[in-house]
Amino acid sequence: MSNAQAAALPVVRVLPMLGPAHLDRPFDYLVTEADSEAAQPGVRVRVRFAGRLVDAIVLERVSESAHGGKLRYIERVISPEVVAPEQLRLLVDALAQRYAGSRPDLYKAAIPARHAKAEESDTTTAWPELGEVAEPDLSAWSAYQHGESFVDAVLAGKLARAAWQVAPGDDWAAALAALAVKVALGGSSALIVVPDQRDVDRMEAALREHVAAKQVVTLTASQGPQARYSRYLSVLHGQARIVVGTRSAAFAPLRDLRLVVVMHDGDDSLVDPRAPYFHAREVCTTRSAIEHASLIIGGHARTAETQLLVESGWMHSLTAPREALRARAPHIHAAGDSDFELERDPRARQARIPSAAFAAATRALEAGSPVLFQVPRTGYVQALACGNCRAPARCRWCNGPLGLPAGGDAAAPTCRWCGRMDPKHVCPVCGSHRIRAVVLGTERTAEELGRAFPKHRVVTSWGERVRDTVPAAPAIVVATPGAEPAVHGGAYGAAVLLDTWALLQRPDLRAVEDTFAAWLAAATLVAPMSAGGDVVVVADPAIPAVQHLIRWDVPGFAALELEQRRDAHFPPAVHLALVDAPRAALDDFFAHTDLPEHAELLGPVDLPPGAALPGEWDRARFGPAQRMLVRSPLAGRSQLGAALRAGLVRRGARKQELPLRVQVNPVDVG
Known part of the structure; x- marks a missing residue:
């Protein structure tokens, strides 16, 4: 086999599959005439980099290199398969800019590991x-x-x-x-x-x-x-x-x-x-x-x-x-949504399972249909809410969620985003000064319903015990959002949406949006109103999300949610990035990062409960893991990500080894 340099386009520009941000750039190698035909843009090759063999993807072939030193030859072509065609390379480049990400990380997510037998x-x-x-x-x-x-x-x-x-x-x-x-x-x-x-x-x-x-x-x-x-x-x-x-x-x-x-x-x-x-x-x-x-x-x-x-x-x-939506949707109503219902059941708006829910379930069971009870996900997250109306407690400066820092170091509620204390919090909904801790979780609803409906089978679907379908026969089905089984060959006769306050008041940017989606997913499994389908929402009927659900006005709710995000300067009305690192690393990173014009820094604050920064470091010397939020207007689609990515490259070039995590426009803001 000839080791002569390729006659045409002898220089291959490759991207090594390495993690550090400052190594996310092309490197030039030579290719032999024997490998020339196979070493095309998009194929995987092996190259020697810093003394060790690593995988790389060929980005292009050129006639000469701008590198002044001597070039190495690639070790070999792993496979002639063009696993990264041009459209994938363009996609990865665009996403790396948007997410402040590493192209090797994106290629690893996009392209399965090679299997020679395949x-x-x-x-x-x-x-x-x-x-x-x-x-x-x-x-x-x-x-x-x-x-x-x-x-x-x-x-x-x-x-x-x-x-x-x-x-x-x-x-x-x-x-x-x-x-x-x-x-x-x-x-x-x-x-x-x-x-x-x-x-x-x-x-x-x-x-x-x-x-x-x-x-x-x-x-x-x-x-x-x-x-x-x-x-x-x-x-x-x-x-x-x-x-x-x-x-x-x-x-x-x-x-x-x-x-x-x-x-x-x-x-x-x-x-x-x-x-x-x-x-x-x-x-x-x-x-x-x-x-x-x-x-x-x-x-x-x-x-x-x-x-x-x-x-x-x-x-x-x-x-x-x-008109078509009204004909297809079930009858949806909130518990205690009329004076007549409140007169019959004065605790309809406070009871966990009001009489209206029991009545709807009983009618469906007697008609021979299963009944769905949707309950919140299991778990434990503590947040603060109004002690009077249960509205989430929000920071008056940045609208972030208020909480109590771990260890009780603060004598007053503290914002999880900007770190400001708010000792005199006033609820913007009802004006109350009272604050209560809200524990998000779910009780043994299946046991309660089993005692309430002893003649009917109780089926559960949650966690790792998710059921795909249930028979079209009388039964009580208790499921968490996303785990609701479909009715084989039919539909539920009724659905009851329980503990809605626990979903609505989660200390998360998308709590209401996720709750509304969970309600819709459950309601669409119920028979239409013409067939007796009934959905009971155990929530205050004045809540906008409840009203949009009753009318099945999905675009209207989305427009309202977006408008509220605009007013509060939340994504997607703005770009938002979370940067987690020890305090010393945060200070160093932002000192060497050129953020976009009008970008706003919030924090640093402690990481939210349940969030952890992987890696080891001397906490006594560099401080605990903390979070900075970067908020910028909707200018260029990838402007914030590109700025943070450039900062990561500079950080890598300075050989900063403390762990640091960047998330651009994350789903979970906290």
Whole structure:
């Protein structure tokens, strides 16, 4: 084998798969003539870097290097597979800027680990040769305003983006399956990203109504290394035209991508728990812009981020007419929402399970249907709230959540964001000076209901004991948000939403938005009002979220939530970054970081309960882990992330080794 330098474009510019931010840049190597054909942009190679062998991705081939010293040869080409095609490289570059992230970290999330045996299988067979495909029925989209014109635009290859509000009772998986198959029949590709395995299974089952199993590629974290890499290659080679998967499937390198779908974008499962903490929604919106692919962000609820895209004109709203929503939705009402009901049950607004809830459950059970009781997630988080009306206690300066620092060092409530003490807090809702500690958790609701309804079976679904379905027979089903089982071949006769205050008053930016989404997810499993479906919300009927639920006004709630975020200067109305590190490292980092104009620093404060900074350091010398918040206006999409990323590069070049974590526009602000 010849070791001669390649005759054409002998210099390969590679990105080593290393962690430090200051090493996230191209390095030049030489390639031999023997490796020249295989060493193309996007392939994985091995190079010697600082005395050790590391993996790298080829970014480009050039004729000469700007490096003045002697260049090394790459050690070898790991595989001739172009695992990082051009559109993926552009996507990773854009996301690294947005999230102040490392490109190697993003490549590791996007590209499965190599498995040599997977490369031996045939992943190049053309999609149409895999079986007959029935013509899909797209009539479900006609039930939505502008639905037909949206579908026509997608199939014609035009750029169309929609925030899709799934009407109650509609099978969102069946509607998406028909559209995805129609796109594939036209020779293009469709990508559908969902939060969890249950949704993947539901989507795959809907697609199999139209096509054979081999014509649908699923990408999930539960697959083994060989299966995942083999499926990635089938996508890469153009064999797969319909891909369904969880978070990391958003990077799937489909050819001629025409349609991208993200379902239930408010689910935190779509956020990668590792740096740079990307959100699948942001990956897909970036892909839509780069690859000019149509985009659907769908679900029963709508996040403030999606509403911002709608109000900016970047995408439009796809909703069912008001009359259709009323016909499909169950009867929704709050406990104690009328003088008559309060007269019958004076404690309807204070009782955990008021008589209205028992009456609704009894009617449904007698009619032969199961009843759903939704309870908050288990756990323990302490926050402060008004002692009179239970409104969350917020800082009067930055609107952050008030709490009591660990150890009782403060004699007054202290903001978890800016660190200011507020010894004379006044509730902005009722004017009370009283403050109470709120413990978020859930009691043994199943035991209570078992005693209340001794003749009926009690089924639970939460944590690791999640049920997919329950029979269409009388039963009490107790489930946490997101774990509600569907009724096989039917619907719930009633649903009762319990302990709503515990969800609404969580010390979190998205508490109300998440609660509203959880309510909608439960209510959509209930039979329509014409069939006796009943939903009881055990909450104050004056709460705006309750009123929007009763009217099934999803866009209206999203608009209200976004407006409140604007007033309080919260994301997505602003860009927000969290920087966690020992106090000495925080001071050093911000002293060498050029933040965007008008950026505002809040803190430092202690990390929220349950949050921890990984790594070891001398706490006596460098201080405990603390948090700084950086808030900046919505200027450039990636301006804040780019500034923080540059600061991380400078920090790495100075060989600062104290742990430091950066999260840009995180879902959980605290």
